[in-house]
Amino acid sequence: LEKLSKFPNEFNWLLNYYPNLNLIANPSSKTEKRAELIEEEFVMPAISSLNDTQDDSQPLCSLCSRVRSKPLEKGKSIFSKSLFSSLGVSPDSFINYFFDLQPHMYVCPVCRFLLVCAYAGLTRKPYDHVDKTNEVFVNLAALGIEELFNLNEGISLIHSLEKGETLYERVIELSLSGHIKRKSQWSLENVQFIEMLAKPQKDTPNLKTYSLSPDVARLFADPKTVDTNLKNITGSIPLNEGTNEEGPMKQVVLKNLINGKDLMEPVFLALSTFVKTDGYFVWLLISAFNTIVLSARRNSIRSEIDGGANNMGERGNYGILRKYQEIGQRDFTHFELDKKKRMSYVLLSLIHNNKAEEFYENLLKIYINSDRSIPEEIVGLLSESQAATFKEKAFAFMTGFLMGKGKDDNEDKGGNQ
Structure with a gap:
């Protein structure tokens, strides 16, 4: 109550979430008075219900x-839209929408109080252009209440994130710390991101919920995923083809991973941006290649989980994709x-549309017209395998093709200059 008296703007934030709650929505009430009313309306009844003998x-x-609960207390014990307005739930429009398909809900004073305090569990974050949200709550079933509180407090320190680090990396890092490897993967499988942007003028806010699937959890359980691949994904890319709105590429990649979406779309957008941009922004190529490695590793793990062949491992996937990158760089050093x-x-465009034969035909023409011998490995571009898909191999080739002038054959062909 003292804090509410000192920070009246907190009530303005709450207006976005509880526009139908009179104690908060009444602009004529003074801050100090509203705090007292909240105590009278919510805090004291909750304390009394716990201390008194229950009927x-x-x-x-x-x-x-x-x-x-006390159903005779009109408007206080029955489900009301004011308590759930941040979720857009209405007893008129969504009778069976919220809880256990029950048309009538009894809500005790303790839960009423907790519902009004739900906003305190959200963490403000930089506006997310990918999903149009600006707040997040992280739920992790492996943690107790106190640890869960500390986890969300830890991610609230946005300013403590290292340059280029995302909130999602921080959560994954925190959830892995202190656990043995087997338990850490189980912990990651139970991570849930709940993100939202309140829209007081609309019935329903922008609410997003994400969970890590078993294949993604196993991917992140390998420290190299974060330490090597993610740390080498930097900068911003267009969020969609043909638009000017941009977002951090690492965040787009992480969201696609968490959602189980294809990672080749951000790779295509990164390479297209490189092709269309004046100058030599090598970070786009490096970011694209590391995203391709993550994609191949995830697909390999997913294949094993689904009963396919054993996953190849980070080194095997990396070796195959790096081979195609090196061929693309090595064979066309004579091109400006x-x-x-x-x-x-x-x-x-052909890779993006999954036209493998046409891509292969156009690539052969380039080799023939430039009087270059065609490497045997190029034939492998047409094949789909558990280790790497056509798109992954072809895009890896393109990251090398677009690299600056390569080194001589007897020198290192790292391609990361």
């Missing part, structure tokens, strides 16, 4: 099933970068 004739709360960019428009 066994009264129904149990529909949410906690522990505290007895501008020429490579012009030729890449068609090649990238």
